[in-house]
Amino acid sequence: MSHAHEHAHEHQDATPKALSATGKWGMVIDQDLCTGCQACVAACAMENNLSFIGEDDVAYGRSMQWIRIERYWQGEYPKVSMTDYQPMMCQQCGNAPCEPVCPVYASVHSASEDLNVQVYNRCIGTRYCANNCPYQVREFNWRDWPLPEPMSNRLNPDVTVRQRGVMEKCTFCIQRIHTGENTAAAANRDVLDGEVVPACAQACPANAITFGRIDDPTTQVAQLAQDSRGYHQLEEMNTLPRVTYLKGGSKHGSNG
Amino acid sequence: MAVTAKALPHAHAQEEHEDPREHLMLDPRPRGEMNAMAMEAMLSTNWKFWLVIVILAATVAYCLFYEWGVLIFEGQGVAGVTRPDYWGVFLVDVVFWIGISHAGTFISALLRVLKVEARRPFTRAAELMTTFGLVQAGISVFLHLGRVWLTYWMIPLPNQRGLWPDFHSPLMWDFMAITTYLLCSTMYLYMPLIPDLAMARDRSTGWRKLLYRVMALGFRGNEFQWKHLTTAMNIFAFAIIPVMFSVHTIVSWDFAMASRPGWSSTVFGPYFVIGALHSGIAAVLLVLFLIRSTMKHMDYFLRLEHFDFLGKLSLVISMIWAYFYFNDYIVPWYGGGTIEKTLLDFLARGPASPLWYAMLFCNIVVPWAILWNKNWRRKPWLLALVGIAVNIGMYLERYIIIPVTVTITRDPFTWRLYHPAIEIPITIGMFALFLLLYMLASRIIPLIPVWEVEEGQAAHSLRKLGKTEVVSLSELE
Amino acid sequence: MSENLTLLALFSDVEPASRGIETLHELGLEDKDINVLSGIPLKNTILGRPAAKTNVPRIGMLGALLGLGLGLFFIQGIPLIYPLYVGGQSLFPIPPTLIISFEMAMLGLMGFSFIGVFIESRFPSFEPENYVPEVSDGKIAVFFSCPPDLQNKATGLLSTAGAEVVKPVEAQQL
Numbered sequence: 001m002s003h004a005h006e007h008a009h010e011h012q013d014a015t016p017k018a019l020s021a022t023g024k025w026g027m028v029i030d031q032d033l034c035t036g037c038q039a040c041v042a043a044c045a046m047e048n049n050l051s052f053i054g055e056d057d058v059a060y061g062r063s064m065q066w067i068r069i070e071r072y073w074q075g076e077y078p079k080v081s082m083t084d085y086q087p088m089m090c091q092q093c094g095n096a097p098c099e100p101v102c103p104v105y106a107s108v109h110s111a112s113e114d115l116n117v118q119v120y121n122r123c124i125g126t127r128y129c130a131n132n133c134p135y136q137v138r139e140f141n142w143r144d145w146p147l148p149e150p151m152s153n154r155l156n157p158d159v160t161v162r163q164r165g166v167m168e169k170c171t172f173c174i175q176r177i178h179t180g181e182n183t184a185a186a187a188n189r190d191v192l193d194g195e196v197v198p199a200c201a202q203a204c205p206a207n208a209i210t211f212g213r214i215d216d217p218t219t220q221v222a223q224l225a226q227d228s229r230g231y232h233q234l235e236e237m238n239t240l241p242r243v244t245y246l247k248g249g250s251k252h253g254s255n256g
Numbered sequence: 257m258a259v260t261a262k263a264l265p266h267a268h269a270q271e272e273h274e275d276p277r278e279h280l281m282l283d284p285r286p287r288g289e290m291n292a293m294a295m296e297a298m299l300s301t302n303w304k305f306w307l308v309i310v311i312l313a314a315t316v317a318y319c320l321f322y323e324w325g326v327l328i329f330e331g332q333g334v335a336g337v338t339r340p341d342y343w344g345v346f347l348v349d350v351v352f353w354i355g356i357s358h359a360g361t362f363i364s365a366l367l368r369v370l371k372v373e374a375r376r377p378f379t380r381a382a383e384l385m386t387t388f389g390l391v392q393a394g395i396s397v398f399l400h401l402g403r404v405w406l407t408y409w410m411i412p413l414p415n416q417r418g419l420w421p422d423f424h425s426p427l428m429w430d431f432m433a434i435t436t437y438l439l440c441s442t443m444y445l446y447m448p449l450i451p452d453l454a455m456a457r458d459r460s461t462g463w464r465k466l467l468y469r470v471m472a473l474g475f476r477g478n479e480f481q482w483k484h485l486t487t488a489m490n491i492f493a494f495a496i497i498p499v500m501f502s503v504h505t506i507v508s509w510d511f512a513m514a515s516r517p518g519w520s521s522t523v524f525g526p527y528f529v530i531g532a533l534h535s536g537i538a539a540v541l542l543v544l545f546l547i548r549s550t551m552k553h554m555d556y557f558l559r560l561e562h563f564d565f566l567g568k569l570s571l572v573i574s575m576i577w578a579y580f581y582f583n584d585y586i587v588p589w590y591g592g593g594t595i596e597k598t599l600l601d602f603l604a605r606g607p608a609s610p611l612w613y614a615m616l617f618c619n620i621v622v623p624w625a626i627l628w629n630k631n632w633r634r635k636p637w638l639l640a641l642v643g644i645a646v647n648i649g650m651y652l653e654r655y656i657i658i659p660v661t662v663t664i665t666r667d668p669f670t671w672r673l674y675h676p677a678i679e680i681p682i683t684i685g686m687f688a689l690f691l692l693l694y695m696l697a698s699r700i701i702p703l704i705p706v707w708e709v710e711e712g713q714a715a716h717s718l719r720k721l722g723k724t725e726v727v728s729l730s731e732l733e
Numbered sequence: 734m735s736e737n738l739t740l741l742a743l744f745s746d747v748e749p750a751s752r753g754i755e756t757l758h759e760l761g762l763e764d765k766d767i768n769v770l771s772g773i774p775l776k777n778t779i780l781g782r783p784a785a786k787t788n789v790p791r792i793g794m795l796g797a798l799l800g801l802g803l804g805l806f807f808i809q810g811i812p813l814i815y816p817l818y819v820g821g822q823s824l825f826p827i828p829p830t831l832i833i834s835f836e837m838a839m840l841g842l843m844g845f846s847f848i849g850v851f852i853e854s855r856f857p858s859f860e861p862e863n864y865v866p867e868v869s870d871g872k873i874a875v876f877f878s879c880p881p882d883l884q885n886k887a888t889g890l891l892s893t894a895g896a897e898v899v900k901p902v903e904a905q906q907l
Contacts, residue, residue: 491793
């Protein structure tokens with residue numbers, strides 16, 4: 001796997017559309033397996049140094065969750081009917097609506113990894129990207145939430161911490177992708193299927209999240225993505241997301 | 257089979273009672289006298305004036321500058337923005353103030369190109385609104401940024417890091433358009449001001465004389481200076497009109513380019529432009545009423561005919577606005593998808609629906625109910641009230657387009673109502689700053705373009721046509 | 734032979750001013766010896782003066798071209814030196830090109846027209862020049878330089894033509 005730099009030059013002439021139809025790294029979420037336990041949410045927060053927001057702000061909608069579990073229900077207890085649990089994170093769209101609207105190139109498409117990357121130290125906080133995300137998965141640092149010593153010792157050294165006024169979002173654990181690629185390059189081989197595991201996939205007790213090279217038809221994620229239960233969220237928006245959801249067959253939902 | 261033509265009883269009776277000298281253009285006074293009036297209006301202040309200045313300055317200091325400091329230090333969390341309402345009152349303010357600023361250009365450029373003589377006495381008063389309105393719009397842009405101290409990264413200059421801004425973004429088009437508009441309208445304010453500054457220079461002493469002497473650039477009124485000046489003014493008048501249209505269109509594209517329900521509408525460009533004119537002309541009505549009531553001699557320059565004209569203009573623009581809004585509403589209402597229809601339902605029946613009805617009332621019902629009547633259009637205080645109502649309505653319109661519409665996303669899990677917090681005192685501070693700047697400017701530069709008034713009066717005359725005298729307008733250029 | 738004197742004839746209206754200038758022509762003075770100052774812009778034909786030429790439109794057009802170039806650099810040149818893909822859009826998008834080129838061309842047109850006024854009028858000019866404050870009060874001031882032996886004749890004829898004041902003047906500091 002070549003370095004990001006060289007790749008960028010390689011793809012300078014290639015139209016972005018050639019890369020973006022299916023993507024390189026992809027994810028499959030099996031909604032039949034998801035129990036809504038939120039282990040993925042906790043793991044992501046620990047891996048990516050997410051701040052603790054506090055009750056009042058969260059009550060006003062300012063949660064800091066790069067992956068969140070969405071629940072939809074109707075009826076009153078005990079006659080409540082629910083849909084599948086819906087884990088929602090950045091879909092790393094091929095036609096990302098969040099990218100062209102940033103005035104300072106803080107939200108750009110990585111040519112080498114075919115992911116949408118958020119450049120924290122470039123963001124000036126216009127929040128146009130968050131407005132334009134149809135999945136509403138971008139998180140903004142509304143304040144500084146400093147971690148006092150010794151709690152700051154829990155921070156993951158592979159990931160930066162973000163200042164107030166900066167936008168952030170799920171990166172498909174790009175730090176783990178790079179670690180995996182570096183390891184593979186050092187061993188003079190390609191990345192093995194299952195070698196790169198983002199925090200959410202690692203933590204899920206039901207193995208509902210699968211991750212890997214979706215452009216390689218032999219990987220598990222590529223095969224799962226072809227499942228007949230598979231669909232994309234808000235497909236009509238033509239965002240070309242890299243996350244495929246597998247429809248659940250839950251007794252409680254409208255899927256019957 | 258003879259066909260007889262009957263004189264309309266209405267028109268005949270009207271002419272018998274109308275004194276031509278009611279019209280400013282037919283009531284010329286010696287230029288020296290008009291100059292003296294303009295100077296006296298500029299120079300006279302009383303304790304009430306200074307009391308208002310002090311109150312406004314204190315409001316600006318606390319509500320704008322102090323609270324803005326809190327906002328920068330604490331972060332956008334002290335404002336009311338959240339997911340999914342990432343843009344709130346500050347963006348409403350941006351659109352509102354740019355809207356106000358369009359009136360100045362409309363009056364001084366479009367009406368000049370169309371040779372509408374009624375514009376003559378209030379072009380500068382309107383252009384001042386443009387300049388100061390754009391100042392507020394600029395402040396509002398800075399207010400909403402998360403890391404405002406890095407705004408300069410949006411400026412396309414070569415730098416050590418080799419980084420450039422992204423012109424794919426409507427915000428960069430905004431930046432270019434608003435910069436162009438601000439610079440050009442300031443130049444367009446300054447150029448016709450030069451001859452009046454020369455007049456003020458000749459009639460002043462002390463610090464004012466030094467100020468006007470420098471600002472008048474040594475203008476003496478010889479043929480060449482007039483030729484260069486009027487040529488440039490004509491170029492500006494023609495060129496700034498498409499810029500004016502493009503600026504608010506580009507501002508509307510901040511929303512139209514987004515894929516939000518309710519924002520992704522193709523009619524936003526012209527809809528916003530007309531909305532800008534609607535709120536702008538209404539603000540001009542209010543400001544002219546205040547000028548006429550509080551400054552000396554302004555009842556000579558600002559006559560009932562001007563209010564009548566602006567009232568008619570406001571009525572027509574209100575109708576055009578209603579046409580565009582109806583367009584924007586009926587298309588999703590008729591064939592829109594689920595989310596668009598949910599949004600329309602939310603506007604009409606949701607928690608923010610009183611605002612929506614208030615907007616329709618202020619923008620349509622109030623102007624249509626009052627401005628059709630010719631007698632009512634000649635009551636400046638009534639037009640000022642209409643101006644206030646329309647501005648409230650247009651502020652509500654932008655409030656509904658931004659934080660209210662943005663509540664409804666395609667992901668119902670994220671729906672949340674917006675509540676402004678620190679935006680309220682800061683917005684009040686910006687209104688105070690606008691008034692403060694305007695009041696100070698009215699005592700530093702002559703508010704009436706006296707040379708343009710004289711130019712118009714020189715071109716108007718009464719000539720006998722049949723049994724009556726009619727107004728005759730000559731083309732002196 | 735003594736130097737030409739500079740004389741001022743002050744008129745209160747267009748009619749007497751045009752008669753006065755005609756009188757000066759009959760006396761043998763050339764257009765370049767006559768300088769007319771007024772409180773409002775008057776078309777040259779009204780007073781019988783030669784057309785005033787201006788380069789402001791040409792300077793403006795130059796500015797428009799420069800602005801257009803700058804706009805094209807922003808939207809087409811920047812992606813050449815700093816290529817980053819965003820949102821599946823082309824690196825060289827056409828509709829934004831039209832927008833940015835338009836805005837920058839307009840800025841250039843108007844900005845350079847404004848500068849053109851300064852250049853052409855040699856603004857700011859505070860040097861001593863012929864001027865009377867009555868000009869800003871609406872009077873038309875006709876400055877002319879004539880040989881001293883013509884002074885009395887000129888004064889008489891101009892007064893007959895309707896001048897309020899005819900007197901010799903020196904250039905004043907503003």
